[in-house]
Amino acid sequence: xxxxxxxxxxxxxxxxxxxxxxxxxxxxxxxxxxxxxxxxxxxxxxxxxxxxxxxxxxxxxxxxxxxxxxxxxxxxxxxxxxxxxxxxxxxxxxxxxxxxxxxxxxxxxxxxxxxxxxxxxxxxxxxxxxxxxxxxxxxxxxxxxxxxxxxxxxxxxxxxxxxxxxxxxxxxxxxxxxxxxxxxxxxxxxxxxxxxxxxxxxxxxxxxxxxxxxxxxxxxxxxxxxxxxxxxxxxxxxxxxxxxxxxxxxxxxxxxxxxxxxxxxxxxxxxxxxxxxxxxxxxxxxxxxxxxxxxxxxxxxxxxxxxxxxxxxxxxxxxxxxxxxxxxxxxxxxxxxxxxxxxxxxxxxxxxxxxxxxxxxxxxxxx
Amino acid sequence: xxxxxxxxxxxxxxxxxxxxxxxxxxxxxxxxxxxxxxxxxxxxxxxxxxxxxxxxxxxxxxxxxxxxxxxxxxxxxxxxxxxxxxxxxxxxxxxxxxxxxxxxxxxxxxxxxxxxxxxxxxxxxxxxxxxxxxxxxxxxxxxxxxxxxxxxxxxxxxxxxxxxxxxxxxxxxxxxxxxxxxxxxxxxxxxxxxxxxxxxxxxxxxxxxxxxxxxxxxxxxxxxxxxxxxxxxxxxxxxxxxxxxxxxxxxxxxxxxxxxxxxxxxxxxxxxxxxxxxxxxxxxxxxxxxxxxxxxxxxxxxxxxxxxxxxxxxxxxxxxxxxxxxxxxxxxxxxxxxxxxxxxxxxxxxxxxxxxxxxxxxxxxxxxxxxxxxxxxxxxxxxxxxxxxxxxxxxxxxxxxxxxxxxxxxxxxxxxxxxxxxxxxxxxxxxxxxxxxxxxxxxxxxxxxxxxxxxxxxxxxxxxxxxxxxxxxxxxxxxxxxxxxxxxxxxxxxxxxxxxxxxxxxxxxxxxxxxxxxxxxxxxxxxxxxxxxxxxxxxxxxxxxxxxxxxxxxxxxxxxxxxxxxxxxxxxxxxxxxxxxxxxxxxxxxxxxxxxxxxxx
Numbered sequence: 001x002x003x004x005x006x007x008x009x010x011x012x013x014x015x016x017x018x019x020x021x022x023x024x025x026x027x028x029x030x031x032x033x034x035x036x037x038x039x040x041x042x043x044x045x046x047x048x049x050x051x052x053x054x055x056x057x058x059x060x061x062x063x064x065x066x067x068x069x070x071x072x073x074x075x076x077x078x079x080x081x082x083x084x085x086x087x088x089x090x091x092x093x094x095x096x097x098x099x100x101x102x103x104x105x106x107x108x109x110x111x112x113x114x115x116x117x118x119x120x121x122x123x124x125x126x127x128x129x130x131x132x133x134x135x136x137x138x139x140x141x142x143x144x145x146x147x148x149x150x151x152x153x154x155x156x157x158x159x160x161x162x163x164x165x166x167x168x169x170x171x172x173x174x175x176x177x178x179x180x181x182x183x184x185x186x187x188x189x190x191x192x193x194x195x196x197x198x199x200x201x202x203x204x205x206x207x208x209x210x211x212x213x214x215x216x217x218x219x220x221x222x223x224x225x226x227x228x229x230x231x232x233x234x235x236x237x238x239x240x241x242x243x244x245x246x247x248x249x250x251x252x253x254x255x256x257x258x259x260x261x262x263x264x265x266x267x268x269x270x271x272x273x274x275x276x277x278x279x280x281x282x283x284x285x286x287x288x289x290x291x292x293x294x295x296x297x298x299x300x301x302x303x304x305x306x307x308x309x310x311x312x313x314x315x316x317x318x319x320x321x322x323x324x325x326x327x328x329x330x331x332x333x334x335x336x337x338x339x340x341x342x343x344x345x346x347x348x349x350x351x352x353x354x355x356x357x358x359x360x361x362x363x364x365x366x367x
Numbered sequence: 368x369x370x371x372x373x374x375x376x377x378x379x380x381x382x383x384x385x386x387x388x389x390x391x392x393x394x395x396x397x398x399x400x401x402x403x404x405x406x407x408x409x410x411x412x413x414x415x416x417x418x419x420x421x422x423x424x425x426x427x428x429x430x431x432x433x434x435x436x437x438x439x440x441x442x443x444x445x446x447x448x449x450x451x452x453x454x455x456x457x458x459x460x461x462x463x464x465x466x467x468x469x470x471x472x473x474x475x476x477x478x479x480x481x482x483x484x485x486x487x488x489x490x491x492x493x494x495x496x497x498x499x500x501x502x503x504x505x506x507x508x509x510x511x512x513x514x515x516x517x518x519x520x521x522x523x524x525x526x527x528x529x530x531x532x533x534x535x536x537x538x539x540x541x542x543x544x545x546x547x548x549x550x551x552x553x554x555x556x557x558x559x560x561x562x563x564x565x566x567x568x569x570x571x572x573x574x575x576x577x578x579x580x581x582x583x584x585x586x587x588x589x590x591x592x593x594x595x596x597x598x599x600x601x602x603x604x605x606x607x608x609x610x611x612x613x614x615x616x617x618x619x620x621x622x623x624x625x626x627x628x629x630x631x632x633x634x635x636x637x638x639x640x641x642x643x644x645x646x647x648x649x650x651x652x653x654x655x656x657x658x659x660x661x662x663x664x665x666x667x668x669x670x671x672x673x674x675x676x677x678x679x680x681x682x683x684x685x686x687x688x689x690x691x692x693x694x695x696x697x698x699x700x701x702x703x704x705x706x707x708x709x710x711x712x713x714x715x716x717x718x719x720x721x722x723x724x725x726x727x728x729x730x731x732x733x734x735x736x737x738x739x740x741x742x743x744x745x746x747x748x749x750x751x752x753x754x755x756x757x758x759x760x761x762x763x764x765x766x767x768x769x770x771x772x773x774x775x776x777x778x779x780x781x782x783x784x785x786x787x788x789x790x791x792x793x794x795x796x797x798x799x800x801x802x803x804x805x806x807x808x809x810x811x812x813x814x815x816x817x818x819x820x821x822x823x824x825x826x827x828x829x830x831x832x833x834x835x836x837x838x839x840x841x842x843x844x845x846x847x848x849x850x851x852x853x854x855x856x857x858x859x860x861x862x863x864x865x866x867x868x869x870x871x872x873x874x875x876x877x878x879x880x881x882x883x884x885x886x887x888x889x890x891x892x893x894x895x896x897x898x899x900x901x902x903x904x905x906x907x908x909x910x911x912x913x914x915x916x917x918x919x920x921x922x923x924x925x926x927x928x929x930x931x932x933x934x935x936x937x938x939x940x941x942x943x944x945x946x947x948x949x950x951x952x953x954x955x956x957x958x959x960x961x962x963x964x965x966x967x968x
Contacts, residue, residue, distance in 0.1 A: 058888050082889030085899060089618035090883050096622045097788040097884075100416050101797065103805045104888070117621060122416065195619050230605070235901075239704075243502035245513055263703070355621055363434060367605055 056080040057293040060095060062088040062109040062198070063153075063280055065309070065316025072309040073300050079293045088114065088198045099123055102285040105294035110198045110252075112143070112150065113205060115281045116351035119149040125284040125291075130299045140325030142344055143279045152279030153301045153310065154322035158202035158345070159191070159276060160253035161269040168247045176271050177207070180223060180248065187227030188247035190237050193366055195358050197233045199252035199278050204361055205350035206276030210343060220365050230366045234318075241266065252278060257334050258318030268336065274343030280322070302326060386764035389753045393768060396816035397775050400786030403793070404628050411625040414789050426625030436626075439607035440633065446526055446608070447591035453530025454586040455579060457683050458537025464680020465538070466545045472677060479684035484535035485870075485920070486692065487877035488595020490913055493901075494691025495528050496599060497698050497910075504694050507707045520604045529596055531687035533586040540582030544575045577648045584645035588638045592779050594880065609634055610779060617785055617884075624785065631782040639774050646773070692917070699910035717911035727896060728912055735893035736919060738807070739875035742814040746822050746871045747864055749815070754826030755856065759838065775820040781880035787813045788884060805887055813881040818871040825870065829863035830856065862931045869927040873920045 057079050059070055070083040086094070088109040095107055095118060107118070118124055126147045136144070143152040161180075163173050174180055180189050192200035208216035220228075229246060231237040234255040241249040242264050249256075253275075256268050282301060284294040300306040307329045313320040321332050331337065403414075411426055412419035430436055465476045483491075498504045499520070501513040518524060556566040597611040609630060616627035698704065699717055706712040721728035757769050791812075792804035803809040833856065841851045857864075879894045886892055891899070893916050900909030 060888070084886070084888035085891070086883060086895075087618070089622075093617050093622045094788070094884065097414070097624065097785070098792055098804070100414055100418070100794050101792050101802065101804075103792070114621075195615065240501075243500075243513065245501050358621075367435065367438075367607065 056082060057106070057290050057297055058104045059083045059106045059108060059297070060091050060104045061085055061107070062091050063316065064319030065312075066108060068309055068312075068315035069301065069306065072306065073297055076300060076305060077293075077296060079296065081293075081297075089196070092118070095123065096121075102287055103289065104285055105288040105290050106282055106284055106297050108153070108280065108282045110156070110278055110280050111202055112145070112152070112279055112281045112347035113201065113345070113350035113354055114198075115150045115283050116145065116347040117354060118283060119145070119147070120351060123283075123286055124149040125286050125288065125294075128284070128295065130295070130302055132299050132302045135302050135304075135326045137325050137327055139277075139342065143277065143325070145347065150281045150283040151298055151302065152281050152325060154307075155277050155279045155325055155342075156199070156322045157253040157270065157275045157340070158199045158206060158278035159250045159271075160256055161248055161250055161271060162241060162256045162266045163248050163269070164241055164244065165265045165267055167244050170267065173267065173269055174248055174271075175269060176273055177219065178273075180228070180250075181219075181226050183226075185226065185248060187229070189223065189226070189250070190229040190231055190240050190246040190248075191250040192234060192237055193230050193232055194361050195366070197251075199234070201354065201358065202276055202278050202345050202350065203250070204357060205353065206274070206343060206345040208353070208357065209345060209349065210274055217360070220361065224365050228365075238264070254321040255318050257321040257332075258313070261313070261321075261334050270336070270340045272341060274341050277342055277344045279325075280319075304328060385760055386756060386762060386768055389756055389768045390764065392749055392753070393771050393775075396812055396819065397771065397778075397783070400783060400790040400813075400816070401775075401778065402786075403789035404624070404782065404786035405632060406628075407625045407789075408628045408632065414624075414793070418794065426623075426629050430626050430629040435607055436612055436630065439609045439612045442522070442606055443591050443609035444637070446522060446529070446606075447587050449526040450529035450533060450590040451583045451587035453526055454533040454537045454590075455583045457530060457687075458534040458582055458586070459541055459575075459579065460676065461534060461538045461680040461684055462541035462545045464676040464678070465542065467674055468677040468680070472681065476677075476680055476684055479681075479688050480535045480538050481924075482692075482921075483532065483684070483688045484539075485873045485924070486688065486917075487879070488532060488593050489599050489879060490595070490695060490877065490917075491532055491691045492528070492596045492599035493913075494694040497906075498690055498694040499524075502707070504697060504708070520600070522604075522606055525596065525600060525604065525606060528600075529590050529593070531683070532593075532596070533589050534683070534687060536586045536589060537579065537582030540578045540585070541575065544578030580648040581645045584641045584648065588641035588645070588776075591641065592634060592638050594779060594781060610781070613779070614781060617781065624789075627782070627785060631779070634782070635774070635778060638776075642773060642776055695910045696914050699907055699914050701907055704906055717907045718915070721908060721911045721915055727891070728908075728915070731891055731893045731896035732912070732915060732919065734890060735876050735916070738811060738814060738892060739872045742811050742818070742875055743868045743871040745811075746815050746818050747868045750819060750822035750826050750867055751860075751864060754823050754830055755852070757823070757827060758830045759835070772820045772823045775816075776824065779880070780817050780878065781884075783816055784813055784881035784884045787816075787881070804885070807887050807890065810881065810885040810887065810892075813885050814875045814878060817878065817881060818874050821874075822867045822871060825863060825867050826860065829860040833859055861934045865927050865931050865934070869924055872923060876916055876920050 057070075057073070059066060059081065061083055062085070063069075066083050066085050070081040073079065074081045084091075084094070084104070088111065091107065091109055092114060095102070095104065098104070099121065102123075107115075109115070115124075119126070126149045129148055130151065139155065140152060143155065144150075161174055172184065174182075174185065179185070191203070194200040194204045204216075204220070207219055210216070211219060229240065231240055234251045237246075237249045237251050238255060238259055240246045242259070253268060253270075256266065260266055260268065282298055284291070284298065288294045301310065304326065307324060307326050309315055311320050311322070311324065311329065311332060313332065321335055323335065323337075324331055406413055408426055409422050409424075410420055411423050412421060461476065461480060465473055465480070468476055496503070499516045500506075501516065503516075505511060506513075506515065516524075556570050561569070592610060594610045594614065597608040598614065600606075613627050613630045613634065616623045616630065700713050700715065701707065702712045702714050702716065720726070723729065753768065753772070757765055757772075787809060788804055791809050792802055796802045803812070837855050838851055841855055846854070877894050879898065882892050882894045883898065886895055893912065897909050897912045897916070900906075900912060
């Protein structure tokens with residue numbers, strides 16, 4: 001019996017610590033929650049979600065600068081903000097699973113076609129215009145859908161070509177997409193899997209839009225015949241490039257700029273036929289628990305104050321190397337401005353063909 | 368004990384009454400969430416904004432007409448089988464090697480195997496990648512050219528690393544059998560003039576077969592349902608696997624919950640079959656498991672010299688754990704990965720950054736510690752309660768509970784987690800204020816649900832070794848149930864309870880699927896923080912956080928071993944040496960997912 005008491009005491013001690021620790025964790029990091037331990041605020045949370053009167057702004061996001069933006073917004077407005085940061089896939093999965101009872105106010109990730117499919121399902125607030133809509137440049141406005149269901153915050157290129165200067169002289173560098181089909185790039189070119197990587201699908205959809213579906217598919221089939229390699233995400237493809245496994249990588253340009261800034265010996269080429277736009281996009285939940293705060297947040301992102309926080313690489317890492325679409329905001333000097341032939345991918349069309357194209361790519365190119 | 372056999376109606380009702388709390392716990396944690404997901408196979412629109420109960424066979428047809436899904440199923444089956452065979456060979460070797468090892472080496476081997484068992488799959492897989500990839504650690508040490516490891520990033524390579532990862536399951540199942548072999552059969556054979564090979568073929572093998580088959584089936588089930596390897600290695604190798612297809616339907620846009628549900632069902636059925644086979648084999652092997660543990664101790668301490676089996680076991684166990692774990696540790700100390708092993712590239716900077724006070728790294732570690740410790744305490748208590756009832760109250764209701772706990776071992780974490788979203792965010796919960804989704808309670812519940820079935824099996828393993836006569840004697844002397852628990856059950860199974868606690872605790876520290884789908888906004892636990900570092904290409908920081916998490920787990924594990932040691936010292940008495948303690952922990956541990964010896968009902 002004494003033994004048991006001894007053991008039971010050790011467990012109680014551990015359990016006690018656990019409650020204290022979990023209490024601390026909750027309290028310090030979520031100013032929005034009632035500040036009590038994890039156990040006690042359940043009822044209040046569930047009450048909150050059902051009564052539609054939320055006291056905080058909940059942002060589901062896959063952007064590098066999301067947490068910093070949450071903090072900046074909280075500082076600017078005093079509205080408590082929590083950010084759930086994940087990859088685009090899990091973020092969308094979470095949003096779709098909650099479609100009958102959303103717990104988020106704003107959703108934010110790269111790639112308007114995926115956002116368009118959330119819009120098509122009726123999950124987003126439509127026909128609302130932010131106060132500072134006029135802050136958008138022409139390119140910015142061009143990327144806002146006609147039903148105003150989501151708003152771009154900045155633009156990167158879904159794809160740019162990069163080569164490692166150690167392995168390929170500038171004279172031999174590719175200038176167009178079709179250069180990649182040349183024998184000299186046999187088994188030496190890689191891109192991301194569009195089913196996984198956010199920016200890769202706009203590249204595929206963009207090629208179909210620019211070349212037409214038959215020629216677009218032909219391009220990828222020929223590239224595969226020429227030994228094109230498919231990697232999962234930007235990071236993996238980049239590693240393949242810098243380790244010399246491939247000579248040319250085709251990935252989102254902000255990731256390339258970031259790698260270059262960190263010292264990777266790479267050069268970036270924007271294909272002359274057209275560089276596909278990849279806006280980051282924000283949508284508001286149709287039944288957002290805190291609609292007023294959500295609207296304010298979108299306006300904050302489109303404001304100069306918000307943009308200044310967003311474009312700082314200290315806040316957003318690679319994602320901060322975007323091309324601004326708000327008047328008066330200067331891009332990071334590491335970004336090339338001139339000589340880019342931007343090509344806007346139609347998100348409505350891209351969303352419509354998304355399942356079919358991704359499946360085609362998966363069955364015929366990836367595997 | 369005899370209640371289930373009597374046909375009396377009132378007793379039968381009482382049977383259901385006692386099992387009601389267990390049923391309720393399982394319903395809340397497992398049955399309701401699972402049903403919420405699986406119902407979408409037939410009613411794909413049940414959780415839409417406007418709920419619709421219109422049935423449709425589209426999801427099933429869609430899943431089975433997809434070439435990739437079928438390829439993934441086929442791959443998972445044969446890769447799982449091949450990995451189980453590799454695990455069988457390696458696990459048998461390590462079991463023999465360990466049982467014949469000198470005492471100190473035995474402890475080392477024991478630790479290596481247990482750490483391999485505890486280590487999260489995706490961390491092991493990630494470690495192998497860091498080591499084997501082009502320009503990775505192996506390439507840097509030995510100056511290997513690009514493409515040297517292409518053979519590794521292929522199906523055979525996957526089979527080998529998965530075999531190494533699952534060898535603990537075979538090892539633990541075999542340890543029991545090897546240690547219980549006893550030398551009397553061997554001696555009897557020899558005295559009758561049998562040769563070594565004959566003894567091995569006619570005596571040793573038949574005695575070991577049930578344990579081996581049980582180990583192989585659980586290794587297959589684990590490999591078949593594994594997500595860590597699928598997530599880390601499959602994408603690079605383009606080998607479609609079933610768990611990855613489930614992940615893809617849930618995590619990659621466009622999301623398809625119905626497809627995830629159908630594939631989950633396929634996974635569930637096959638894994639349940641494997642686990643059922645394993646239990647069937649265990650039950651058939653009764654003549655092995657009847658032997659008692661004291662003989663095991665006597666035998667294992669009899670041999671003290673190093674032989675080739677022990678050496679081989681050490682090499683295998685070390686490769687399986689130290690290469691991936693070491694690679695992760697090394698990567699966490701490189702300033703930049705591409706500069707690699709160069710002297711100027713080593714730093715503790717990433718640790719300093721991860722441990723910055725008030726920073727996200729520290730907060731996530733503390734959060735996961737909080738979750739894992741509280742959930743481990745709750746799991747331990749519930750598991751003991753249900754295991755006790757399962758062993759001693761054999762009513763039809765408890766048989767049902769037993770079936771559920773066994774079947775749920777087959778449910779992959781990601782499937783259960785997806786079920787949790789639907790189940791605990793459903794419209795019908797709004798009026799009764801029970802929308803738990805988005806709260807830490809919901810995540811905690813998912814953590815408990817994920818580990819409870821294992822914990823219950825573990826406890827049953829220990830409880831089934833208690834003699835029922837003890838309870839009957841106590842009860843006939845007028846002791847009430849709670850007193851029987853206090854005085855007899857607790858002291859005898861306390862070491863297993865501690866094992867349960869740490870199994871749960873470790874599992875939760877690095878649990879990825881439920882964490883990523885269910886964590887409350889703004890409060891990411893450790894695995895999410897690690898994944899987010901890897902996502903933003905901060906491999907070194909991700910690895911540093913992983914190592915920090917592992918240090919916490921190891922520290923707690925060490926504490927656990929110490930508690931077990933102290934408890935056993937007091938319970939069993941000082942005459943038992945630590946060899947007994949090691950073999951007993953293994954005895955308890957071998958029923959992780961392995962059906963308890965003799966719990967057959």
